[in-house]
Amino acid sequence: MNWTYIGTAAILPLMVALGLTMAIGVIQALRLTGLGEASRPAFIRMLKTMALTFPLTFFALTLWDGRHTWRGLLGVALGQPTDQRIMGQLRTGGTFFLKLDPAKAADWYMRAAQGGDAEAQLLLAQALRNGQGLPRDPEGALRWARAAANQGHPDAMVLCGDLLSPSDPEAANNMYHQALAIYLERARKGDPQACLSRGLMCRTGKGIAPDPVEALAWMLLARHFGLGSVQDLLIQLTERRLTQPQRAEALQRALAIRKELSQPAQTLPA
Secondary structure, three states: OOHHHHHHHOHHHHHHHHHHHHHHHHHHHHHHHHOOOOHHHHHHHHHHHHHHHHHHHHHHHHHHHOHHHHHHHHHHHOOOHHHHHHHHHHHHHOOOOOOOOHHHHHHHHHHHHHOOOHHHHHHHHHHHHHOOOOOOOHHHHHHHHHHHHOOOOHHHHHHHHHHHOOOOHHHHHHHHHHHHHHHHHHHHOOOHHHHHHHHHHHHHOOOOOOOHHHHHHHHHHHHHOOOOHHHHHHHHHHHHOOOHHHHHHHHHHHHHHHHHHOOOHHHOOO
16 A cells, blocks of 8 residues: 555545534524533534544545545455456556565456456556566466457557467458448547557558558657547657658548548548
8 A cells, every 4th residue: 555645645535524613613503602501511522523524524525535545345245357457557556555576567457358358458468468466478368358348449450460470470461451440430439549550550550551640640640639648648759750741631630520420431541
């Protein structure tokens, strides 16, 4: 547990509970004074009210502030794959109340993957491929990537292609084509991540001829649809590698792609 984080997170509920307790104490004191009660008994009753108010308020605020965390921990205890995967992601980055621990992250991914969570299957495949928290196991990585790909996860299809590429380029290319088709369909719905992923595949030539201008066009479209600021740095780096005419052409292509995305699906190439 990251006790420093927990202590920091408790400050807001603590301050609110103290403020509310003091306010209730003042109200109680004024009420008792108005009733003409003796000062000492009134003071004792006020203290009792405050002593009861503070823990109840603090407990209620803590539960409310951390409701998503508590719900997640309950899901983990009940063996919910989604919550197990989230626990693994928290362990991977050392996020919030948990410290970084790749081995425990991989263990949570394994549990969620075995429960059928496609995202966890992909994360486990990546961990096995890179040796993060687990010994490197390319065959195991391919097995779990296939499991996620079979559930329609395009990122898993790309990973399958990467793992298959050295030994079976045709199978790898088939995986890439499937991923490209899914990214395209999601791009039609305004998914910025799908546009970025398709752009990256254009840049690296996975399942499609490498084309840095086309890659930037898709990335610009991702930015238009609301890509996160961190990922936008990747677009900026891509822009810097191109000349001004190339960047201008990429913008024109992005406008053309956006127009095509509004057309019926059969008019668009996979």
